[in-house]
Structures are given as structure tokens and as C-alpha cells.
Amino acid sequence: MTATPGPASPAASSGPSGRSVLVTGGNRGIGLAVARSLAARGDRVAVTYRTGEPPEGLLGVQCDVTDEAQVERAFKEVAAAHGDVEVLVANAGITRDGLLLALGDDAIDTVLDTNLRSVIRVAKHAARGMLGGRWGRLVLISSAVAFTGSPGQTNYTAAKSGLVGLARSLAWELGSRGITVNVVAPGLVETDMLRDVRPARMDQYLAMTPLGRAGSADEVAAAVRFLTGEEASYITGAVLPVSGGLGMGH
Numbered sequence: 064m065t066a067t068p069g070p071a072s073p074a075a076s077s078g079p080s081g082r083s084v085l086v087t088g089g090n091r092g093i094g095l096a097v098a099r100s101l102a103a104r105g106d107r108v109a110v111t112y113r114t115g116e117p118p119e120g121l122l123g124v125q126c127d128v129t130d131e132a133q134v135e136r137a138f139k140e141v142a143a144a145h146g147d148v149e150v151l152v153a154n155a156g157i158t159r160d161g162l163l164l165a166l167g168d169d170a171i172d173t174v175l176d177t178n179l180r181s182v183i184r185v186a187k188h189a190a191r192g193m194l195g196g197r198w199g200r201l202v203l204i205s206s207a208v209a210f211t212g213s214p215g216q217t218n219y220t221a222a223k224s225g226l227v228g229l230a231r232s233l234a235w236e237l238g239s240r241g242i243t244v245n246v247v248a249p250g251l252v253e254t255d256m257l258r259d260v261r262p263a264r265m266d267q268y269l270a271m272t273p274l275g276r277a278g279s280a281d282e283v284a285a286a287v288r289f290l291t292g293e294e295a296s297y298i299t300g301a302v303l304p305v306s307g308g309l310g311m312g313h
Contacts, residue, residue, distance in 0.1 A: 082200075083145040084108045084291075085138075087128050087185055088155030090118055092254035093204065096280035097152050097287045104288065107145040111137055111155065128155045128181035129173075138188045147192030150291045153182040153226075154204040158256065163217045171218045178222035183229060186244075190237060199242035200291040203230050204283075207250040207306040210313030211271070223248075227302060234300035243299035245290045250306025251277040273308030 082101075089098040089110025098121055102108040109122035117123020122144055126137040141148055156178045159170035182203055193199025208216060209223035226246055233244040251257060251268050257277065260268070269275060286305045289295055304310060 082106045082149045082291075083141065083147060084150040084152070085111070085124075085141050085148045085185075085189070086152040086154055087111045087126075087181070088113075089121070089152075090115060090123070092256065093249065093252060093280045093283050094152070094154040096284040097154065100281070100284040100288050101150070101152075101291065104292075106150065109141045109145060113155075128185060129176045131184060134181075134184050134188060138185075138192075142192070147196065148189045149193060149196065149198060150200045150202075151185060151189040152202045152204065152287055152291070153185055155181060156204070156223075158216065158219050158259070160215045160219070160259075162215055166218060174218040175222050178219065179225045179229070182226060186229070186233060190233070190242070193237070193242050194240050197241045199237070199240070200295075201230070201233065201237075201242065201244040202287050202290050203244070203246045204287075205246045205248045205302070207248050207304060207310035209248060210310040230302075231300045238299055243290070243295065245295075245298060245300070246302045247283060247286050247290065248302055248304045248306060248310070249278065249283045250304070250309035252283060252305075253277050253279055268309065271309050272306070273311075276307060278305060278307055 084101050084106045086094050086098045088094040090112035095118055098108050098110050109124055111124050111126040113127050124137045124140050126133045128134060157174060159174050161170060186201055203226045205226045206223040208220050213220050230244045230246045250272060283305045286303050
């Protein structure tokens, strides 16, 4: 028996062009590459930034994603300018590395709050608007080290691993309303964060990467662009590695 596809919602049938997009931590690195890629597609893109200046050509919303009041205000600003968020890319993240026995509570709590708890926070706000429109795309930016483990990054890997369980639970909760939730897991990517990796550790990561090189932020952005478009409408709860093979099979 062949299943008959259900009717597309009015929002879905209009295609991805012109969607209201929010990229957290979208003022540099992977987040900025994603924001510019989706803007080039024709989407109305807003980015959150905590410090510095917002990038030109994008709606910048100053927001500390660990602060509920600031997140609520950010979503209101985006809705007023672009309409309710239809595509959320949860990218904001930090590292506070150190061996577990040397990590203080602040280093643990700050990383967990920024890299995991804040994603729950922004996903909750985004989902409210998506449910009404019966269409939405959530993409959570994790990391290949969530699957390989990484000495000195117990707080970071715990948070990034948690995004997988979060995405798959949300996929069940939101799927009936035409909302997909997926994870992109970058490996070594040429960003400011990569410059903090010790040379010896960098060599180890490269030895674990079949392609033998670091990737670019644009290569990650291409994966996000795919998952947020109509071509990926039947993909949810998935983890898409953009890692040159680092961590494959996990």
C-alpha cells in the first residue's frame, strides 16, 4: 500500500524564501556564515550577539542567551521586524576547558547554561510561534566531540551531547505540526574557537579526521541551509556530521 502525502500547509507551500530566521551567536564564525547563507537565499535573518557590533546587512539583536528576560525581548524584537521566528539555528556556545578535577562550578555551570540550557530556552520561545504556523525548522549546532569525547572538555561534551537528546525529544513533540528538529555536528572548523586548541591536540584531531583537514564555516552553513529548506522536509531527529569523518560511526 502506498501512503498518500497529506496536504501541505499554506506556509510550507510558499517555500523557504522569505522565512523569518533567528541565528543565536550569529555575529561571527559558524553563526555568521549560516546567517549570511540564509540571507542570500532570501530569508529575513536576525542574529543575536552578546558583545561587539552586529554584522552589516543583518538584523542584530543584543542578547545574552543565558538570560530569560533578554531572550524574551529578543524574540519580540525579531517578531516585530520580521514576523514570528520560523527557522531557529541555535549556535551560541562557549568553552571553559579543563580536566574535571580542576574545573570549578562556575566553569561547569556557565558552559552547560550557554551550550545546553539556553538552547532549551530559545527552542521553547521559537516553538510557540511555529506551532501556530504549523511549519518550522530548528537546527541545533552540536560538535563531533560530543560523540568521540575530549579530554579537558567534560562540560562542553556533556552539553553538546545533550543537544542530541533534546532534538530527538522535540522531534516527537513538534513533528505533528510540520516542525523538524535536527542537529549539525561540526568537527574541526576554521573559526576563532579553533585557535584556542593546543597544537598537539590539533594534530591529534587531524589524525582522527579522514579528510585530514579542517573545514570551513561555509561548509557547515551549507548543511544548515539544506536542513532548513523544503528539500529536508522529511528529515527530523537526525544528526548530520560536518566533520571530515571525525567521529563517524558514533
